[in-house]
Amino acid sequence: MCHAYTIANHHYCYQCNQARANLPACASAVSFVALAVKGEQLARDLWVYKNRWSPAARTRPQLGLAALLWRWLAHHEECLATAAGVNKFPVVTTVPSTTGREEHPLDAIVGTVIGATAERFRPLLHPGARNDDDREFSAKRFDVDTPAQAVNTTPVLLIDDTFTSGAHAQSAAARLIDASYGPVAILCIGRHFNRNPKGKEFRDDAERYYRDALRLGWDWSRCCLCSQ
Protein backbone atom coordinates (compact mmCIF):
# COMPACT_ATOMS: atom_id res chain seq x y z
CA MET A 1 0.00 0.00 0.00
CA CYS A 2 2.80 2.42 0.85
CA HIS A 3 4.97 1.59 -2.17
CA ALA A 4 7.92 0.71 0.07
CA TYR A 5 10.23 -2.19 -0.68
CA THR A 6 9.15 -5.47 0.88
CA ILE A 7 11.26 -8.45 1.81
CA ALA A 8 10.91 -11.69 -0.16
CA ASN A 9 7.49 -13.40 -0.10
CA HIS A 10 5.82 -10.49 1.70
CA HIS A 11 3.09 -8.66 -0.16
CA TYR A 12 3.00 -5.77 2.33
CA CYS A 13 5.69 -4.13 4.42
CA TYR A 14 5.67 -4.41 8.22
CA GLN A 15 3.89 -1.07 8.71
CA CYS A 16 1.14 -1.80 6.17
CA ASN A 17 0.56 -5.18 7.83
CA GLN A 18 0.21 -3.30 11.13
CA ALA A 19 -2.37 -1.00 9.53
CA ARG A 20 -4.33 -3.96 8.16
CA ALA A 21 -4.21 -5.80 11.50
CA ASN A 22 -5.17 -2.85 13.73
CA LEU A 23 -7.62 -0.80 11.69
CA PRO A 24 -11.16 -1.82 10.69
CA ALA A 25 -10.53 -0.37 7.21
CA CYS A 26 -7.73 1.20 5.21
CA ALA A 27 -7.59 3.69 2.35
CA SER A 28 -8.50 2.31 -1.07
CA ALA A 29 -5.46 3.95 -2.67
CA VAL A 30 -2.26 5.61 -1.50
CA SER A 31 0.06 7.81 -3.51
CA PHE A 32 2.90 10.27 -3.02
CA VAL A 33 4.28 13.19 -4.95
CA ALA A 34 7.88 12.13 -4.32
CA LEU A 35 10.30 10.40 -2.01
CA ALA A 36 11.33 12.70 0.85
CA VAL A 37 14.81 11.42 1.56
CA LYS A 38 15.99 12.22 5.07
CA GLY A 39 18.56 15.03 4.87
CA GLU A 40 17.60 16.08 1.30
CA GLN A 41 15.64 19.12 0.12
CA LEU A 42 12.04 17.86 0.06
CA ALA A 43 12.28 16.32 3.55
CA ARG A 44 13.82 19.56 4.80
CA ASP A 45 11.15 21.76 3.16
CA LEU A 46 8.40 19.57 4.63
CA TRP A 47 9.83 20.27 8.07
CA VAL A 48 10.67 23.96 7.62
CA TYR A 49 7.28 24.95 6.10
CA LYS A 50 5.52 24.29 9.40
CA ASN A 51 8.17 24.20 12.10
CA ARG A 52 10.52 27.14 11.52
CA TRP A 53 9.90 29.82 14.06
CA SER A 54 10.32 32.70 11.60
CA PRO A 55 7.26 33.24 9.34
CA ALA A 56 9.55 34.57 6.60
CA ALA A 57 11.55 31.31 6.61
CA ARG A 58 8.34 29.28 6.36
CA THR A 59 6.89 31.25 3.44
CA ARG A 60 9.25 30.10 0.67
CA PRO A 61 8.81 26.35 1.28
CA GLN A 62 5.06 26.89 1.76
CA LEU A 63 4.77 28.44 -1.69
CA GLY A 64 7.03 25.80 -3.23
CA LEU A 65 5.07 22.92 -1.72
CA ALA A 66 1.76 24.49 -2.77
CA ALA A 67 3.01 24.81 -6.37
CA LEU A 68 4.32 21.23 -6.32
CA LEU A 69 1.07 19.80 -4.96
CA TRP A 70 -1.10 21.87 -7.31
CA ARG A 71 0.73 20.77 -10.44
CA TRP A 72 0.92 17.16 -9.28
CA LEU A 73 -2.86 17.07 -8.66
CA ALA A 74 -3.50 18.48 -12.14
CA HIS A 75 -1.61 15.51 -13.61
CA HIS A 76 -2.39 12.67 -11.22
CA GLU A 77 -5.47 13.22 -9.05
CA GLU A 78 -7.26 11.18 -11.71
CA CYS A 79 -4.85 8.26 -11.12
CA LEU A 80 -5.81 8.22 -7.45
CA ALA A 81 -9.52 8.37 -8.29
CA THR A 82 -9.14 5.46 -10.73
CA ALA A 83 -7.21 3.43 -8.14
CA ALA A 84 -9.93 4.16 -5.57
CA GLY A 85 -12.64 3.14 -8.06
CA VAL A 86 -14.36 6.54 -8.30
CA ASN A 87 -14.72 9.25 -10.95
CA LYS A 88 -13.69 12.14 -8.72
CA PHE A 89 -13.35 13.30 -5.12
CA PRO A 90 -16.13 15.76 -4.20
CA VAL A 91 -14.51 16.31 -0.79
CA VAL A 92 -10.86 17.05 -0.01
CA THR A 93 -9.61 17.07 3.57
CA THR A 94 -6.33 16.95 5.49
CA VAL A 95 -4.87 14.86 8.29
CA PRO A 96 -4.89 17.21 11.31
CA SER A 97 -1.82 17.80 13.41
CA THR A 98 -1.78 15.83 16.65
CA THR A 99 0.82 18.11 18.23
CA GLY A 100 -1.65 20.86 19.17
CA ARG A 101 -0.70 23.17 16.28
CA GLU A 102 -3.76 25.37 15.80
CA GLU A 103 -3.28 26.80 12.33
CA HIS A 104 -1.72 24.24 10.04
CA PRO A 105 -0.15 25.61 6.85
CA LEU A 106 -1.31 22.51 4.94
CA ASP A 107 -4.93 23.56 5.55
CA ALA A 108 -4.15 26.98 4.08
CA ILE A 109 -2.45 25.37 1.06
CA VAL A 110 -5.27 22.89 0.34
CA GLY A 111 -8.16 25.08 1.51
CA THR A 112 -7.12 28.47 0.13
CA VAL A 113 -4.04 28.54 -2.13
CA ILE A 114 -4.71 25.64 -4.53
CA GLY A 115 -7.70 26.56 -6.67
CA ALA A 116 -8.32 22.93 -7.65
CA THR A 117 -8.94 21.88 -4.02
CA ALA A 118 -10.11 25.07 -2.26
CA GLU A 119 -13.77 24.69 -3.22
CA ARG A 120 -13.87 21.05 -2.16
CA PHE A 121 -11.93 21.48 1.10
CA ARG A 122 -13.70 20.57 4.32
CA PRO A 123 -11.78 20.21 7.62
CA LEU A 124 -13.55 16.99 8.65
CA LEU A 125 -11.04 15.55 11.10
CA HIS A 126 -9.88 16.73 14.52
CA PRO A 127 -7.33 15.27 16.93
CA GLY A 128 -8.94 12.58 19.08
CA ALA A 129 -8.35 11.55 22.67
CA ARG A 130 -5.81 8.84 21.94
CA ASN A 131 -2.54 10.22 20.67
CA ASP A 132 0.04 8.99 23.15
CA ASP A 133 1.89 6.70 20.76
CA ASP A 134 2.83 8.40 17.50
CA ARG A 135 3.24 5.09 15.65
CA GLU A 136 -0.02 3.55 16.77
CA PHE A 137 -2.61 2.63 14.15
CA SER A 138 -5.96 3.49 15.73
CA ALA A 139 -9.13 5.11 14.39
CA LYS A 140 -9.51 6.69 17.85
CA ARG A 141 -6.63 9.03 17.07
CA PHE A 142 -9.14 11.32 15.34
CA ASP A 143 -12.65 12.66 15.77
CA VAL A 144 -14.72 13.38 12.71
CA ASP A 145 -17.56 15.73 11.84
CA THR A 146 -20.49 13.38 11.35
CA PRO A 147 -21.63 13.68 7.76
CA ALA A 148 -25.08 14.89 6.86
CA GLN A 149 -27.10 12.20 5.12
CA ALA A 150 -26.47 13.81 1.75
CA VAL A 151 -22.69 13.37 1.92
CA ASN A 152 -22.71 9.79 3.18
CA THR A 153 -20.44 7.53 1.12
CA THR A 154 -18.81 10.55 -0.46
CA PRO A 155 -15.37 9.76 -1.90
CA VAL A 156 -12.72 11.71 0.01
CA LEU A 157 -9.21 12.74 -0.99
CA LEU A 158 -7.21 12.81 2.24
CA ILE A 159 -4.02 14.89 2.01
CA ASP A 160 -1.05 14.96 4.38
CA ASP A 161 2.44 16.37 4.13
CA THR A 162 4.73 13.51 5.14
CA PHE A 163 4.05 9.77 5.21
CA THR A 164 6.38 7.90 7.56
CA SER A 165 4.77 4.76 9.00
CA GLY A 166 1.29 5.63 7.73
CA ALA A 167 -0.09 5.60 11.29
CA HIS A 168 -1.50 9.12 10.96
CA ALA A 169 -2.92 8.93 7.44
CA GLN A 170 -4.29 5.37 7.62
CA SER A 171 -5.83 5.99 11.07
CA ALA A 172 -7.49 9.14 9.69
CA ALA A 173 -8.76 7.18 6.68
CA ALA A 174 -10.20 4.50 8.99
CA ARG A 175 -11.99 7.18 11.02
CA LEU A 176 -13.56 8.69 7.87
CA ILE A 177 -14.70 5.28 6.64
CA ASP A 178 -16.13 4.54 10.10
CA ALA A 179 -18.21 7.73 9.73
CA SER A 180 -19.54 6.47 6.36
CA TYR A 181 -17.31 8.54 4.11
CA GLY A 182 -15.48 6.79 1.36
CA PRO A 183 -13.84 5.43 -0.60
CA VAL A 184 -10.86 7.31 0.83
CA ALA A 185 -7.62 7.88 -1.05
CA ILE A 186 -4.48 9.12 0.68
CA LEU A 187 -2.08 11.53 -0.97
CA CYS A 188 1.05 12.58 0.91
CA ILE A 189 3.50 15.07 -0.57
CA GLY A 190 6.58 13.28 0.74
CA ARG A 191 7.17 9.58 1.31
CA HIS A 192 9.70 9.80 4.15
CA PHE A 193 12.71 7.67 3.35
CA ASN A 194 15.70 6.88 5.52
CA ARG A 195 18.76 5.68 3.63
CA ASN A 196 20.39 4.57 6.86
CA PRO A 197 17.99 2.33 8.78
CA LYS A 198 19.38 0.24 11.63
CA GLY A 199 20.69 -3.17 10.52
CA LYS A 200 22.95 -3.87 7.55
CA GLU A 201 20.38 -6.01 5.69
CA PHE A 202 17.85 -3.15 5.83
CA ARG A 203 20.52 -0.63 4.80
CA ASP A 204 21.37 -2.70 1.71
CA ASP A 205 17.68 -2.91 0.72
CA ALA A 206 17.19 0.81 1.36
CA GLU A 207 20.23 1.71 -0.74
CA ARG A 208 19.01 -0.48 -3.60
CA TYR A 209 15.56 1.17 -3.46
CA TYR A 210 17.17 4.63 -3.39
CA ARG A 211 19.40 3.87 -6.40
CA ASP A 212 16.42 2.51 -8.36
CA ALA A 213 14.43 5.66 -7.56
CA LEU A 214 17.35 7.86 -8.66
CA ARG A 215 17.63 5.93 -11.89
CA LEU A 216 13.92 6.54 -12.62
CA GLY A 217 14.45 10.27 -12.09
CA TRP A 218 11.69 12.85 -11.99
CA ASP A 219 8.97 13.11 -14.62
CA TRP A 220 5.77 15.14 -14.21
CA SER A 221 3.91 12.69 -16.43
CA ARG A 222 4.52 9.75 -14.07
CA CYS A 223 3.26 8.89 -10.58
CA CYS A 224 3.65 5.76 -8.52
CA LEU A 225 0.17 4.65 -9.62
CA CYS A 226 0.26 5.33 -13.36
CA SER A 227 3.87 4.21 -13.88
CA GLN A 228 3.29 0.67 -12.61
Ligand SMILES: [Zn+2]
Ligand atom coordinates in the same frame (compact mmCIF):
# COMPACT_ATOMS: atom_id res chain seq x y z
ZN1 LIG B 1 3.91 -0.56 3.26
Ligand SMILES: [Zn+2]
Ligand atom coordinates in the same frame (compact mmCIF):
# COMPACT_ATOMS: atom_id res chain seq x y z
ZN1 LIG C 1 -0.40 9.17 -12.35
